[in-house]
Amino acid sequence: MDQTALFDRWVLRLRHEQPQACAILCHGSFARGTHEPDSDLDLDVLVADATAWPYRSAFETLADGRLLHATIQTATLAEWIDDAEGESDAWALYLPSVEVARLLWATPDAAHALAGRITRARRTAPQLQDLLEAFAKVRNARRRGDALGVALAAQGVALRVPALLALAHPVAPVHTPREALATALALPGGPGYRDDLLACLGLAEGPADAAARAAAAQRLTHLAIAVLAPRAGAIADLLEAGLAAALQDGTLHRLVDGPI
Numbered sequence: 003m004d005q006t007a008l009f010d011r012w013v014l015r016l017r018h019e020q021p022q023a024c025a026i027l028c029h030g031s032f033a034r035g036t037h038e039p040d041s042d043l044d045l046d047v048l049v050a051d052a053t054a055w056p057y058r059s060a061f062e063t064l065a066d067g068r069l070l071h072a073t074i075q076t077a078t079l080a081e082w083i084d085d086a087e088g089e090s091d092a093w094a095l096y097l098p099s100v101e102v103a104r105l106l107w108a109t110p111d112a113a114h115a116l117a118g119r120i121t122r123a124r125r126t127a128p129q130l131q132d133l134l135e136a137f138a139k140v141r142n143a144r145r146r147g148d149a150l151g152v153a154l155a156a157q158g159v160a161l162r163v164p165a166l167l168a169l170a171h172p173v174a175p176v177h178t179p180r181e182a183l184a185t186a187l188a189l190p191g192g193p194g195y196r197d198d199l200l201a202c203l204g205l206a207e208g209p210a211d212a213a214a215r216a217a218a219a220q221r222l223t224h225l226a227i228a229v230l231a232p233r234a235g236a237i238a239d240l241l242e243a244g245l246a247a248a249l250q251d252g253t254l255h256r257l258v259d260g261p262i
Contacts, residue, residue: 005032011062012045012072013107022049024079025108025116033104034177043072046103048079048112079112086119089127094182096127096165098175123175126165130230131242133162137223137258140216144262149212153204156219160202164189166226169237191225198222216262227254 013026030044031037047055055076062070077085090099101122108116136158143151164186171190176182183203187196198218200206210218230237231249238246248254 008043008062008070009106012043015060016045016047016074017107020047020049020053020055020076022051022053023047024050024112025082026106027103027120028106029101029103031178033102036178039068043070045072045074045106046082047074047076048082048108049076050079052078079115083115083119086122088122088124090124090165091127092161093179094124094176095161095186096129097168097173097182097185098126099124099182100175100177102177126168128165128169128237128240129162130166130226130245133159133166133223133226134254134257136162137219140219141262144212144216147212152212152216152219156202156215157204159219159222160199163199163222163226167191167229169240170229170233194221195225213262220258220262223258224255227258231255 009028016026017023025048027033027046027048028044029046031041032043037043049055053076057076058074060072060074062072064070090096093099101124103120103122105113105116105120136155139155140152140159143149143155164182167189173185173189176185183205187199189195191199197206198221201210201215201218202222227249231254234241234246234249241249245254248257
């Protein structure tokens, strides 16, 4: 596939469809140069003023007969610039992340405004309060005998533990969900951590019953609390109000402790 020619075709198409565009970018695997045969082409159209264009899909039949799926997001130039930095998202397990983008076309003014703001950096997004809520849902589902409820809530636990551990063990920014998972599994969580994380994510090999999954969720939650408690004062500004004190005085240990 001639990637330059592909980009040129989509720039022409999008400029025709949206003549108010001031910049066109791509992000994801095509921007990183890691796309595979079935990768989507993720495109962003930037405009000067707010517009009603929806997030949409479009398609192109390639020379070899394959069908390329393109996703197209429209935003204002100001929105893109404002979003150049922020907190990480669930796809990255809330670990620090980088969303690589590539400028395909821009007006001179837009190119100047976007200088240094094309690739977006995301900082770690610790979610201790949400972790506690997810574990409470695990316990409630276990109590009422709801195995699917346990599995669903345990995923919420597993999604949030890695970023909390990363407050004590900083990691390099991740670029893809697969890279985020590898980074999360490599964190120093002690014996059983990797297996517990996979079990709660629903990625463990073999069946896992509700009791085992709930116990794994409890161990992960205890682990996060144990890692954060000695650092509570230093990270207080990163946590929801009231949680640093609850870490320090043992309240969170008591909250999570007990039968599961």
